[in-house]
Every structure is written in C-alpha cells, then in structure tokens.
Amino acid sequence: MNELFPIFLKVSQLNVLLVGAGLVGFEKLSFMLKSSPHAHVTVVSKEISDPVKELAQHAKNVTLIVDDYDEKYLGGKHIVIAATNFPEINKQIHHEAKERYLLVNVADTPQYCDFYLGGIVTKGNLKIAISTNGKSPTTAKRLRQLLEEVLPEEINDLLDNLNAYRDTLKGDFEYKVKAMNDITEILVEKGKVI
Numbered sequence: 046m047n048e049l050f051p052i053f054l055k056v057s058q059l060n061v062l063l064v065g066a067g068l069v070g071f072e073k074l075s076f077m078l079k080s081s082p083h084a085h086v087t088v089v090s091k092e093i094s095d096p097v098k099e100l101a102q103h104a105k106n107v108t109l110i111v112d113d114y115d116e117k118y119l120g121g122k123h124i125v126i127a128a129t130n131f132p133e134i135n136k137q138i139h140h141e142a143k144e145r146y147l148l149v150n151v152a153d154t155p156q157y158c159d160f161y162l163g164g165i166v167t168k169g170n171l172k173i174a175i176s177t178n179g180k181s182p183t184t185a186k187r188l189r190q191l192l193e194e195v196l197p198e199e200i201n202d203l204l205d206n207l208n209a210y211r212d213t214l215k216g217d218f219e220y221k222v223k224a225m226n227d228i229t230e231i232l233v234e235k236g237k238v239i
C-alpha cells in the first residue's frame with residue numbers, strides 16, 4: 046500500500062536541522078540545495094566533511110555548527126534530518142523531534158521517517174518529485190536522470206505561455222477553468238506527444 050502524500054515545501058521559509066555531515070549528510074544537503082538553493086539549513090555535526098564545508102560556502106542560508114547533537118538544536122526548527130553514523134543517536138533525535146511535533150527523517154531508517162526525500166526533476170517552473178515508497182532509492186535516482194534527459198527545457202515556455210494566456214482571460218472562475226481545460230486538452234489526447 047502506498048499512502049505517501051507529496052507536498053512541495055518552501056524550505057527558504059522553513060528552518061531545517063541536519064544532524065551529521067558525513068557521506069549521507071552531504072548527499073541530503075546537496076540534493077536539497079540543488080533544488081532549493083536558498084534553503085535555510087543548520088548543520089550540526091561532530092565533524093564536518095570537506096564536501097559539506099564546500100557546499101555551505103556557496104549557499105547563503107546554510108549554517109555549520111561543529112558540535113555533538115543536543116536537543117537544544119531542535120529549537121526553532123520545522124524539519125529535522127538525522128544522518129549520524131550512530132543508530133542510537135538517530136533514534137534519540139527521532140524521539141526528541143517527535144516530542145516537539147516536528148517532521149523528522151532518519152536517513153537510513155524508513156520506519157523512523159515522517160517523510161522521505163525524493164528524486165527531483167526541475168525544468169523551470171515544473172518540478173517533479175519521485176518516490177518509490179522507500180523500496181528502491183536507486184530507481185528514484187535513475188528515473189530522475191531519465192526525466193531530466195527526456196523532458197525538454199522548453200516545457201517551461203509552455204507553462205509561461207499558459208500563464209500569460211490565463212492572465213488575458215476575462216470572465217468568472219468557471220469560465221477560466223473551462224478555457225484553460227479546453228486549450229490544454231491536446232496535451233492528453235491519445236497518441237500525441239507535447
């Protein structure tokens with residue numbers, strides 16, 4: 046059963062805590078910044094790897110703190126990602142985050158995740174998030190690469206043009222809905238490719 050409910054977060058308006066700045070911490074941070082360069086992220090880690098330092102240098106809203114995890118770091122955060130190499134610390138982070146009703150992801154432990162990070166394809170205003178319900182992250186990665194390759198950059202022009210067309214429409218909401226549906230019908234006609 047796949048009951049995941051996707052949402053698109055404005056992480057430049059939210060405070061993210063990432064605990065652990067090793068290999069996995071780097072992967073999670075780099076994909077977050079690739080998609081959301083202005084994400085507000087506080088990284089707390091006993092040691093901070095060079096690739097994470099390098100990433101942080103080029104990101105405006107990433108703060109690095111060299112320290113052991115402490116629950117005080119949960120203060121003022123909306124979202125927490127635990128990526129230390131100590132399962133018991135990750136479990137503690139999960140527990141203390143849940144006590145505060147925060148959304149938490151423990152990178153190596155799906156059962157301790159309120160949400161999963163997904164593969165992300167961005168083409169201008171179009172963003173597609175891919176999940177395999179935690180079953181095969183590698184497949185999420187491959188599909189991301191495939192869609193990045195096959196979706197043309199021009200797909201953003203389509204969105205811009207439709208947005209401009211919508212702005213020209215005069216009439217009530219119902220009329221606009223019909224006009225937008227009529228003009229986009231061709232996109233889903235059988236055998237047609239946009």
Ligand SMILES: C[C@@]1(CC(=O)O)c2cc3[nH]c(cc4nc(cc5[nH]c(cc(n2)[C@H]1CCC(=O)O)[C@@](C)(CC(=O)O)[C@@H]5CCC(=O)O)C(CC(=O)O)=C4CCC(=O)O)c(CCC(=O)O)c3CC(=O)O
Pocket residue numbers: 072073076077150151152153154155158160161162163164165175176177178179180181182183185186187189
């Ligand atoms: C549940 C989830 C929780 C979460 O992290 O949010 C999770 C969990 C785990 N990942 C593991 C391993 C790997 N993860 C990747 C890659 C990605 N993993 C991502 C997401 C997720 N990973 C969430 C589910 C997403 C979904 O629903 O599909 C992606 C999509 C997004 C991102 O990381 O930002 C990103 C690709 C981004 C891109 O390229 O676009 C690769 C591939 C590679 O690196 O080449 C490997 C190595 C191959 C392998 O082992 O499969 C392991 C085993 C650890 C172990 O055995 O030690 C677990 C734990 C477990 O499955 O039990």
Ligand SMILES: NC(=O)C1=CN([C@@H]2O[C@H](COP(=O)(O)OP(=O)(O)OC[C@H]3O[C@@H](n4cnc5c(N)ncnc54)[C@H](O)[C@@H]3O)[C@@H](O)[C@H]2O)C=CC1
Pocket residue numbers: 064065066067068069070089090091092093094112113114128129130131132134152153
């Ligand atoms: N390497 C991989 O491909 C994957 C690993 N995992 C799991 O994710 C976890 C992390 O793996 P890696 O990033 O490879 O480990 P790592 O050893 O590269 O990084 C762990 C980081 O956590 C920090 N840390 C340790 N204790 C801490 C504490 N008390 N407070 C704050 N920071 C602390 C370390 O300083 C280090 O920066 C492991 O449990 C691993 O099993 C999950 C998915 C894939």
